Amino acid sequence: MRGLMTKALATAALLALTMGAQAKETVVWWDFLGGGDGVRMKQLLEKFNKENPDIEIQATTLEWGVPFYTKVQTSAAVGEGPDVMTYHLSRLPLGVSTGTLREITPDELKAAGIDAKNFTPANWEAAQVDGKQYAVPFDIHSVVLYYNKDLLNKSGLLGDDGLPKGLDGVENFNAALKKLKADGVEVPLSTHTAAGDSQWRIFYSLLGQQDVPFLKDGKVLDGGDEQKAVDTLKEMASWVADGYTPANVEYPASIALFTSGKAAMHINGVWEVPTFTDLAKDGKLGFEWGAVRIPVLYNHPATWADSHSFAVPNNKGKEISPEKLKAVLTVIDWMNKNSLFWATAGHLPAYLPARDSEEFKTMQPNATYAVLADTAVFDPSSTIAGVASPIYEGMQNYFVPAVNGQLDPEEAVKSLKDELQGLIE
Amino acid sequence: MDRKQNLTALLFTGPFIVAYLVIFIYPTIQLVHLSFTDAPLIGPGAWIGFKNYIRLWNDGQMWKSTFNTFYFVLLTVIPTTIIGLALALMVNRLSGWFQSIILACFFLPYILPVSVVILIWQWVLDTQFGIAQPIISYFTGKPVAVFRDRYWAMPMVAFITIWWTNGFNLLLFIAGLRNISQDYYDAAALDGAGRFKQFVYITLPLIWPVTALVLTIQLILQLKIFDQVYLLTQGGPANATYVMVQYIYKQAFQLNKGGYAATVSLALFALIVVLSVLQYQVLRSRGQK
Amino acid sequence: MIRRLNIAGGLISVFTVLCAVVWAFPLYWAAVTTLKPEDEVVQSGFGLIPRIWTIAGYAFVLLNTNIARWYMNSIITSVSVTVLVLVLSASCGYAISQLRFTGRTVLWLAILASFMVPTQTLIVTHFVLMNDFGLINTLAGVVLPQLIVPVTIIVYKQFFDSIPKDYREVALIDGAKEYQIFWHVFIRMNWGITTALAIITFIGAWNNFMWPFIAVTQQAKMNVTVGITQVDDAFGLAYARNLSGAVLAALPVALAYLIFQRRVTQAIMLSAGIKG
Numbered sequence: 001m002r003g004l005m006t007k008a009l010a011t012a013a014l015l016a017l018t019m020g021a022q023a024k025e026t027v028v029w030w031d032f033l034g035g036g037d038g039v040r041m042k043q044l045l046e047k048f049n050k051e052n053p054d055i056e057i058q059a060t061t062l063e064w065g066v067p068f069y070t071k072v073q074t075s076a077a078v079g080e081g082p083d084v085m086t087y088h089l090s091r092l093p094l095g096v097s098t099g100t101l102r103e104i105t106p107d108e109l110k111a112a113g114i115d116a117k118n119f120t121p122a123n124w125e126a127a128q129v130d131g132k133q134y135a136v137p138f139d140i141h142s143v144v145l146y147y148n149k150d151l152l153n154k155s156g157l158l159g160d161d162g163l164p165k166g167l168d169g170v171e172n173f174n175a176a177l178k179k180l181k182a183d184g185v186e187v188p189l190s191t192h193t194a195a196g197d198s199q200w201r202i203f204y205s206l207l208g209q210q211d212v213p214f215l216k217d218g219k220v221l222d223g224g225d226e227q228k229a230v231d232t233l234k235e236m237a238s239w240v241a242d243g244y245t246p247a248n249v250e251y252p253a254s255i256a257l258f259t260s261g262k263a264a265m266h267i268n269g270v271w272e273v274p275t276f277t278d279l280a281k282d283g284k285l286g287f288e289w290g291a292v293r294i295p296v297l298y299n300h301p302a303t304w305a306d307s308h309s310f311a312v313p314n315n316k317g318k319e320i321s322p323e324k325l326k327a328v329l330t331v332i333d334w335m336n337k338n339s340l341f342w343a344t345a346g347h348l349p350a351y352l353p354a355r356d357s358e359e360f361k362t363m364q365p366n367a368t369y370a371v372l373a374d375t376a377v378f379d380p381s382s383t384i385a386g387v388a389s390p391i392y393e394g395m396q397n398y399f400v401p402a403v404n405g406q407l408d409p410e411e412a413v414k415s416l417k418d419e420l421q422g423l424i425e
Numbered sequence: 426m427d428r429k430q431n432l433t434a435l436l437f438t439g440p441f442i443v444a445y446l447v448i449f450i451y452p453t454i455q456l457v458h459l460s461f462t463d464a465p466l467i468g469p470g471a472w473i474g475f476k477n478y479i480r481l482w483n484d485g486q487m488w489k490s491t492f493n494t495f496y497f498v499l500l501t502v503i504p505t506t507i508i509g510l511a512l513a514l515m516v517n518r519l520s521g522w523f524q525s526i527i528l529a530c531f532f533l534p535y536i537l538p539v540s541v542v543i544l545i546w547q548w549v550l551d552t553q554f555g556i557a558q559p560i561i562s563y564f565t566g567k568p569v570a571v572f573r574d575r576y577w578a579m580p581m582v583a584f585i586t587i588w589w590t591n592g593f594n595l596l597l598f599i600a601g602l603r604n605i606s607q608d609y610y611d612a613a614a615l616d617g618a619g620r621f622k623q624f625v626y627i628t629l630p631l632i633w634p635v636t637a638l639v640l641t642i643q644l645i646l647q648l649k650i651f652d653q654v655y656l657l658t659q660g661g662p663a664n665a666t667y668v669m670v671q672y673i674y675k676q677a678f679q680l681n682k683g684g685y686a687a688t689v690s691l692a693l694f695a696l697i698v699v700l701s702v703l704q705y706q707v708l709r710s711r712g713q714k
Numbered sequence: 715m716i717r718r719l720n721i722a723g724g725l726i727s728v729f730t731v732l733c734a735v736v737w738a739f740p741l742y743w744a745a746v747t748t749l750k751p752e753d754e755v756v757q758s759g760f761g762l763i764p765r766i767w768t769i770a771g772y773a774f775v776l777l778n779t780n781i782a783r784w785y786m787n788s789i790i791t792s793v794s795v796t797v798l799v800l801v802l803s804a805s806c807g808y809a810i811s812q813l814r815f816t817g818r819t820v821l822w823l824a825i826l827a828s829f830m831v832p833t834q835t836l837i838v839t840h841f842v843l844m845n846d847f848g849l850i851n852t853l854a855g856v857v858l859p860q861l862i863v864p865v866t867i868i869v870y871k872q873f874f875d876s877i878p879k880d881y882r883e884v885a886l887i888d889g890a891k892e893y894q895i896f897w898h899v900f901i902r903m904n905w906g907i908t909t910a911l912a913i914i915t916f917i918g919a920w921n922n923f924m925w926p927f928i929a930v931t932q933q934a935k936m937n938v939t940v941g942i943t944q945v946d947d948a949f950g951l952a953y954a955r956n957l958s959g960a961v962l963a964a965l966p967v968a969l970a971y972l973i974f975q976r977r978v979t980q981a982i983m984l985s986a987g988i989k990g
Contacts, residue, residue, distance in 0.1 A: 073678075248552065253552070316467065430814060438809045445828070455843070518730075526734075531734060538939040541939070651924055678841075690838055701829070
């Protein structure tokens with residue numbers, strides 16, 4: 001009996017050894033890319049698996065936002081997280097504070113050939129907390145103004161260069177909306193008025209155009225900034241109140257308003273570029289479209305921006321093995337080196353060799369709006385900020401009702417301010 | 426009580442007692458312990474005395490959640506009881522296979538999973554394509570995104586809950602009605618009492634124990650609301666549907682505050698135990714009849 | 715007088731039927747939507763019957779989601795919960811009803827007390843406990859916290875109480891073992907109750923949302939009721955698809971109800987404290 005056991009064990013061990021030699025390193029990957037860019041990512045993942053026979057990525061796409069980050073945080077706390085995941089840099093301080101992220105040491109980065117020199121210093125440092133690296137940037141993404149050339153042209157809002165004209169300045173912008181409405185456009189401007197995250201992107205861009213800091217020295221909308229925030233919010237609410245933007249529109253519906261030709265303009269993330277590119281390519285769009293940087297309604301150009309990055313969860317009790325980490329960093333490095341393709345998803349690559357390449361500089365519509373990177377405003381670096389953070393929740397809770405005329409903008413800003421200030425103290 | 430009897434009993438009750446200790450008593454004790462610490466969801470925390478409790482008292486969102494929970498209870502418990510009784514009176518008049526079919530129509534939603542129920546209603550109430558929107562538009566003049574509207578959201582969640590769970594009340598009421606002897610009605614009819622008088626003087630008093638039962642069961646049940654709200658509104662808009670269990674979920678799983686989540690849990694726990702004692706009294710007084 | 719009553723009665727019957735139709739309509743509407751192509755679904759107008767019949771929604775859900783896996787998980791966990799709850803409850807109810815042992819009263823009071831405890835308030839410590847056991851993302855972790863169902867013990871005890879004491883005593887004198895009496899006499903005599911409780915426990919476990927939702931973070935380990943809330947796809951219109959998932963998830967409990975209608979009714983009465 002005992003002899004048999006020993007034999008069996010030896011066989012099993014031998015089997016494990018030989019299998020180990022051939023086995024692929026599997027990398028469990030979680031992302032939240034369900035939008036237009038999700039298709040591009042699936043293609044990238046397939047390409048990676050084809051080109052790298054020794055590593056296999058097992059990818060799962062989870063629902064963007066709170067569901068994703070709740071799942072990631074809880075999973076990491078019980079050691080059930082993935083090996084690598086996409087992560088918004090805006091949320092990095094929050095993620096590090098909850099112990100969700102594992103530090104990637106300089107040695108590990110160096111061994112994988114990932115070099116800070118290939119990223120802008122600001123972008124690279126946004127992936128750090130207290131000087132420690134927790135993520136590797138992948139892209140910079142923002143919101144842009146998508147526009148229907150045919151409709152803008154009819155209302156005389158299209159320049160000879162095919163770009164919108166006469167949209168800068170609050171009065172001009174509102175006049176343009178009024179003109180479009182008068183010319184029979186059903187929806188002059190489509191935004192997802194039901195979604196706090198999109199309203200934040202617009203609001204934060206407009207604050208940036210007025211140099212109003214959302215958070216300064218631990219104070220939320222301090223002093224006179226509160227009034228400026230109220231005025232900005234009132235401006236956004238007026239688009240709904242005046243009938244230019246439909247109330248309570250969900251994310252997919254706001255896109256549908258634009259693709260169906262009902263909306264003249266649409267503010268949304270660059271990640272929906274593939275949606276419109278693909279529709280236009282298949283001849284299903286029925287109009288000419290373009291995308292430009294958000295118009296300058298106030299003093300100077302500024303656009304909200306965030307970064308997708310790759311991070312390794314701090315799986316409690318199940319530390320990632322050095323071999324696995326090596327595979328993960330290989331994946332990250334490969335993704336960045338192939339990020340020119342990722343740019344076709346609308347994003348600006350974080351990886352400078354890709355962003356500086358001739359191909360990227362001529363890629364449309366990215367090249368048109370790429371200037372926004374120079375005036376990008378990123379979320380405040382704080383544990384209250386970022387996707388699925390208290391700020392985003394406050395947007396959903398207070399700003400969405402305010403934009404839709406169900407809550408007084410003054411009350412909305414005050415409630416948000418009080419709630420966030422309470423979290424900081 | 427001899428030893429053998431004790432041993433036999435232990436064999437029979439042992440598995441349950443172990444389960445009871447492990448998944449009921451121990452977690453309850455842990456909950457109390459946790460509520461005095463600043464522990465994250467997983468892992469140890471420092472003892473901070475009554476800080477969580479003080480915070481609980483001053484926590485605006487906690488009060489809002491408590492208020493909303495009671496608002497939800499108000500919107501569901503009494504309406505569902507009245508509707509349950511009304512439907513039972515209607516169904517009880519029928520008989521045979523006809524009654525079975527009608528009963529099934531009212532009862533079927535009750536056995537559906539909550540996620541199925543919300544998928545059905547999200548579709549029925551869809552702002553663009555929902556089949557119920559013409560009815561809503563008839564009153565408001567335009568389609569309403571009911572789960573995104575501060576004033577509509579909670580009543581709609583309550584409405585769906587009533588639709589979903591009313592079958593249960595209906596069954597209890599039908600059983601109650603069947604237990605009322607026909608003799609009472611015959612006697613009353615002889616005395617010349619009309620249908621309405623019979624209902625007020627015979628049916629209502631005699632069905633009261635069941636009504637009390639339904640009211641208390643619903644009260645406890647609806648205090649624990651989470652699933653529908655989480656799936657339909659996530660507590661929004663403007664916290665209009667934030668309820669207590671969801672606040673526990675948020676503190677524990679979204680904000681990683683295990684200690685404070687335990688404190689909120691205990692507050693709800695205490696509330697429900699107090700109300701359950703009330704329920705128990707009602708049940709007992711009914712049992713003695 | 716009689717005629718007036720008949721007319722009134724007839725009107726009430728018509729009204730009852732109308733109410734029932736309206737009440738059940740969302741179910742029909744959801745079901746019929748799953749049989750339409752997506753573009754027909756979003757055309758305005760009430761297509762009570764599909765113009766084009768299709769099962770594309772079902773095909774998509776079956777082929778492109780983990781629904782088969784979720785189904786297996788649901789079956790395994792629900793059956794486990796049902797069997798374990800009944801075994802634990804019946805044996806415990808038997809002991810309390812028939813045996814005289816130290817601590818009997820304490821145990822009975824403890825069970826009655828646990829009746830009041832809302833499991834929702836224990837999610838935090840249940841999660842911590844299941845993590846300590848290493849059972850997060852396992853089916854066992856989904857099953858365990860669902861095992862305390864005091865009401866089934868109470869029901870069993872009541873029914874065992876109503877069996878005359880002689881049965882057990884005679885059997886004991888005949889040399890029967892305790893477990894034989896339990897099984898051959900008490901459970902056999904209450905087989906109807908056992909089936910009723912089994913069905914309702916199964917439906918309850920199948921429909922449970924909150925705990926399976928919290929205890930599982932990986933798609934592959936989800937129950938079908940949790941999984942179908944994840945089918946959401948940001949691409950295009952997918953109402954028929956989402957509802958197909960819903961219909962599939964509801965199918966087992968709907969069938970269980972339609973087949974065992976009388977038992978389900980009985981079980982609900984029993985659990986509410988009304989003898990059916």
